[in-house]
Structure formats: C-alpha cells, structure tokens
Amino acid sequence: MKIEAFAPGKVILFGEHSVVHKKPAIAVAINRGVNIELTSRTDNTVQINVPLINYSSQSKLVNKKLIYELDDQNKMITDYIYEVINLFEFEKGFNLTVDIKMYLGAGLGSSAAVTVSCMKALSILAGKEMDKNTIAHEARNIEIKIQGAASPIDTSMSTYGGIIYINEEFELERINFDMDLPLVISNCELTGNTGKLVESVRQKYVKYPQVVGNIFNAMQEVAKGAKNALEEGNSELIGDYMNLNQGLLDSIGVNTQELSDMVYMARKFGAKGSKLTGSGGGGCIIAYCPDNIEEIYSQLNNKYPTFKCEQSDEGVTARIIEK
C-alpha cells in the first residue's frame, strides 16, 4: 500500500501577543506544509526519513508497536512522529517520509503539520482512518504531551484549514472568505524565544498598564476590523490593518531590525500590507501581495529565505496511491 498525505502550516494574520491577553486573533492555514509518503513493507522494519533535517532511522515493530530510540538532536520533530506511530498497531513495517516544505521553529506550525499529516496517513495504513475531529483532538493531545502546553490553534489550522477568528473566549470561528490571499513569507533565520517574548510583553503591561492596555485594545479593534475586511473581500483594508498591527507590535517591543527590513522591503515593492507573524524577536514576516507578487517575492528572496503561498481551505488530505 502507498499513501500520500498533506497537512498545511499556518500563519497568524492578526492578534499575536494580544491574544494572550484575551483579545481576538486571526490565523490562516497556508498551502505549504508537510507532505507524507507512506509505503507498507513486508518485514517488521519501520524506516523514517525527514529530509529537511537529514534524519533517517530504522527501528523494529515488536508486538505491533514500535520500539524506538529518540534522537536528542532532532527531538523537536521526531518526538511528534513517534508519538503518532504508537497511537496505532501495525502488523507489518513501513517506510515513512516526512517532507517538511516550510521553516521549522519559525511560528508556522510545523510540529502540528507533522503530527496531523502523519496521523492521517498512518491511521489509513493501520486500517483505522481518523476523521478530522478525531485528528484535531489527538494531535492537540500530542502537542500538550510534548510541549507541556499548546493552544488548539496550530493543530486546528493543520486539520481543518481555512481562516479562523479566535474570539475573546478563545473559541475558534471559521471566517467566510471568498477571495485569494496571496502571501509572501520571509524568514530572517533568527529564532525568537516565544516564552521570553510573551513574558516581556506581560512585564510592559504591568509597568505601563494604561498605555499597553490601550495598545491591546487597538489590536482588538484591528482584529475585528480585519475580520470584516476579510469577509467583505476588501484588500485595501486587509493591507492597512496588517500595517497597523505591525506598528502596534513594534510598540510592545517584539519587532526587530531584520523583521523591519523585510516588512519595509515588501511594502517598497508593492505589498498591500506586511507584518511580523508569530511571537516576533526573529522568525518570519508575511506580506499580502494581491499585486506584484513575483517582484516582491524575488526581491525578498535575494536577501532572505522566502516562499509564496495562499490559504489552504481544505486542511489535511490523503490519497491512497496503491492499494
């Protein structure tokens, strides 16, 4: 049997950091993520390949479960894969290639996309195909087990796709959206420490409660306005709200020189809006490029690792290539 699967990554369009303080946020699943190729074997060997991190390992199934050794160096990604494998029982081994087509540890939800795509493919091979609700639930449990805490955003985006509005009660609402969302994503290749950045924002809030409280309120208005703009398909407003959000994120100290450079380059070459995405302090920017995307992409790509993408409406998918 041969199975292919795909699960999208995600970006936060609006509301990072303010979401931690009970303000709304908007996230979008992107059509870049993790591709899986899974082929059954006739022996009891399990071969795992993760080309992006040059990882390759062979282990054995004993009593239908995988006996494995964790690789400390590649822990981030391989932990998720092994956790998913041992949700199931397998009569025979398999070859599993996990092809990660985006940046790791850059706020794009790579661990969720790995977990969700593996879960879909392996559930089919094990004869226990999981539906999306089960995948979202189980994938979140794995993220909590490995990371200690996890919001449902990344695993939900990878599973269901689309654009979601995370409201003040932290409920996820799908946004009805009927236009293309051409994005350019650039990575400054420095990694921000999410925990430390969230804590630094909290300390600023304690020190300047009025000022930072009002910045959070402004971020809330940005997210609400952006939700309407997305529903109406108003590209001018979407871009303006991204630029406003970037200024507000800068004011709470999570922007950096490199992120600013990418943000302004994108605008200079025609992006309607551009901002950092995720925790900041490094990582990625997103640029909304309904016009001139090739030029914006190539200019940024000359200086920073960059890719183009659009929203992924479908979420996780799988195909049986050979029975």
Ligand code: MEV
């Ligand atoms: C990190 O991707 C987004 C933050 O808002 C933190 C969080 O929501 O957990 C900075």
